[in-house]
Amino acid sequence: MKNSTLYYQTMEFGDSFFGQSHDFAKHYAPRLLLTIICLMVVAAFTSRLRASGQPPSLRDPIPFVFNTAQFVYGNEKFMNRAKNVLKTTSVAKFYMGIKPVYLLAGSKNIQAIFGRSQNVNNYEIMLRWNLPKWYKFSKEDLKRFAADKSGRGRNPLPGTESIPPDHRFFYGYEHVHTEYLGKPQYLNPLIEYFMHDFSRNLDKYAVHKCTTLSVRDFCKHDVTKCAVRTLLGPKPNELYPNFEDFMWDFDEEAFTIALGFPKWIHSRPHKVHERYLAATQEYLDSAWAHFDWNDPSATAAAWEPHFGARVCREILKWFKDNGFNEPSTGAGAMAILLWAANSNVIPLCLWMMFEVAKDPSLLQILREEFNTAYVTDPRTGSRTLNLQKFAALPLLTSVYTETLRLSMSFNVVRNVSQTFTLDGYKIPKGALVQVPTLVAHYDEDVWGIEAHPASEFWAERHIKYTEEKDDSGKISSKRVFDMGGRSGSYFPYGGGNLICPGRNLAKLEMTLTVALLISKFDVEFVEWIKFDGSPSDRPPQHLGELCGGGTAQPDRDMKIKIRPITSL
Numbered sequence: 066m067k068n069s070t071l072y073y074q075t076m077e078f079g080d081s082f083f084g085q086s087h088d089f090a091k092h093y094a095p096r097l098l099l100t101i102i103c104l105m106v107v108a109a110f111t112s113r114l115r116a117s118g119q120p121p122s123l124r125d126p127i128p129f130v131f132n133t134a135q136f137v138y139g140n141e142k143f144m145n146r147a148k149n150v151l152k153t154t155s156v157a158k159f160y161m162g163i164k165p166v167y168l169l170a171g172s173k174n175i176q177a178i179f180g181r182s183q184n185v186n187n188y189e190i191m192l193r194w195n196l197p198k199w200y201k202f203s204k205e206d207l208k209r210f211a212a213d214k215s216g217r218g219r220n221p222l223p224g225t226e227s228i229p230p231d232h233r234f235f236y237g238y239e240h241v242h243t244e245y246l247g248k249p250q251y252l253n254p255l256i257e258y259f260m261h262d263f264s265r266n267l268d269k270y271a272v273h274k275c276t277t278l279s280v281r282d283f284c285k286h287d288v289t290k291c292a293v294r295t296l297l298g299p300k301p302n303e304l305y306p307n308f309e310d311f312m313w314d315f316d317e318e319a320f321t322i323a324l325g326f327p328k329w330i331h332s333r334p335h336k337v338h339e340r341y342l343a344a345t346q347e348y349l350d351s352a353w354a355h356f357d358w359n360d361p362s363a364t365a366a367a368w369e370p371h372f373g374a375r376v377c378r379e380i381l382k383w384f385k386d387n388g389f390n391e392p393s394t395g396a397g398a399m400a401i402l403l404w405a406a407n408s409n410v411i412p413l414c415l416w417m418m419f420e421v422a423k424d425p426s427l428l429q430i431l432r433e434e435f436n437t438a439y440v441t442d443p444r445t446g447s448r449t450l451n452l453q454k455f456a457a458l459p460l461l462t463s464v465y466t467e468t469l470r471l472s473m474s475f476n477v478v479r480n481v482s483q484t485f486t487l488d489g490y491k492i493p494k495g496a497l498v499q500v501p502t503l504v505a506h507y508d509e510d511v512w513g514i515e516a517h518p519a520s521e522f523w524a525e526r527h528i529k530y531t532e533e534k535d536d537s538g539k540i541s542s543k544r545v546f547d548m549g550g551r552s553g554s555y556f557p558y559g560g561g562n563l564i565c566p567g568r569n570l571a572k573l574e575m576t577l578t579v580a581l582l583i584s585k586f587d588v589e590f591v592e593w594i595k596f597d598g599s600p601s602d603r604p605p606q607h608l609g610e611l612c613g614g615g616t617a618q619p620d621r622d623m624k625i626k627i628r629p630i631t632s633l
């Protein structure tokens with residue numbers, strides 16, 4: 066009976082479709098015609114915009130006001146609108162106040178922007194926001210930076226060759242970062258320091274049979290304390306056992322601080338900023354008082370207990386040598402460096418630990434993979450971690466890459482210093498360019514496969530398998546990290562000559578945190594929790610505020626139990 070009903074239904078459907086096919090023109094042709102006309106109008110409009118040199122604009126119901134307000138106060142909604150528009154065009158325009166902003170998508174455009182240091186820079190962003198608002202640079206120091214229009218590159222920008230090399234402050238300052246955070250002789254000791262410090266920190270949990278932890282608290286305190294010691298040395302935490310909380314309070318208010326509300330309107334941002342800077346200043350006072358500049362072993366050290374990492378000492382020395390001697394200059398620079406170093410690493414660690422802890426089979430494979438990075442001394446039998454091998458572990462690197470792809474939500478921002486043309490559109494001098502990771506990192510055409518859409522975390526997304534023959538001729542399958550030519554759509558660290566100088570340190574801090582924890586402990590997922598510790602009926606989602614301003618914060622936490630693995 067059921068079958069016959071289905072049969073009749075099928076027949077009816079078939080009849081109504083095929084039986085009326087002679088009516089096709091009557092029913093469907095007008096719609097088809099309308100669609101073709103619409104497409105032609107859109108094409109004509111787009112080509113007119115191209116001819117006028119201007120890309121499509123984001124709808125702005127109250128011109129100059131609505132988009133600006135939504136960008137500032139409802140950023141997630143704004144970015145989702147922008148994301149939809151960027152599905153149909155590679156360049157879109159909106160106004161922030163009266164400033165034209167060009168949003169870009171597509172790997173070709175993204176790479177073009179990163180390669181155009183002659184047309185774009187972050188000069189105005191540094192002078193209007195970062196240096197005065199966050200660093201609290203004095204007017205005098207700002208004026209000296211402002212006079213340097215020679216760019217970040219080794220060679221001054223055309224037309225600025227007359228600026229003396231010792232007045233190329235942007236290049237000089239940036240160079241100290243890349244030198245002392247990038248070169249292996251300075252970077253590797255920092256990574257070693259972090260590894261030993263973090264291992265020591267874990268030992269305090271090894272004396273208990275079982276410890277219940279909030280992953281969020283663990284990252285925001287235990288991991289952050291080690292990251293602070295790695296960069297600034299032990300002094301900040303000796304002075305203030307919860308120094309990292311000053312930084313996290315600043316982190317919460319950083320955006321509001323950049324907006325520059327006066328203290329009488331909104332006092333908290335000012336208070337937390339002042340407290341953070343004052344505590345940083347105390348660390349600096351102690352470092353200047355105790356560091357021996359005449360001791361060659363101290364000045365050559367990549368890390369020492371007074372200033373911490375050499376990059377900090379060299380930045381402070383650079384300021385002094387270049388005449389930036391305002392009392393607040395050094396504290397501002399150190400406080401922002403420490404914040405830049407942790408404001409993404411720590412929330413990304415959280416996301417990475419969530420993914421690993423909730424998936425016991427992934428955790429076990431990562432643990433086994435981590436073991437392969439150890440080398441055993443044939444004489445003593447002692448095992449040490451080979452950092453080079455560690456940094457190349459394919460699955461761990463894939464998990465790390467996937468975490469950044471999904472949770473680093475950042476709009477790369479550039480000021481346009483010289484008009485140029487991109488994808489047929491004119492991008493005028495004085496405008497801003499923004500490249501959202503949210504669009505590129507979630508592009509289904511680039512990252513998605515049928516079983517694993519781009520919006521989903523998939524540990525093996527950046528893995529391919531190759532066959533390998535061992536000495537006995539046995540063939541086995543080997544995991545290899547491979548982004549499959551998609552790296553042009555992946556830029557969690559920005560790009561071009563402004564790319565993040567701390568990226569290598571960041572990667573190793575994050576991967577070591579996860580690897581050391583799971584190699585020393587059995588990790589059991591207990592439940593998702595809210596920030597007050599009560600159970601949550603769902604896993605975390607991205608907190609929407611400040612989408613495009615850095616790593617998305619999770620809106621939930623995870624409770625885990627850790628038990629020491631006694632065989633180690």
Ligand code: HEM
Binds near residue numbers: 563568
């Ligand atoms: C996963 C962690 C991190 C992420 C996702 C990240 C991301 C970024 C991004 C997107 C930029 C701007 C790049 C551009 O405009 O093209 C940046 C700049 C910067 N980052 Fe990072 N960063 C991380 C960790 C670190 C660490 C560990 C340090 C220092 C120890 C650091 C220091 C800096 C500095 C000093 C700048 C400013 C560079 C300049 O303007 O010349 N970052 N970072």
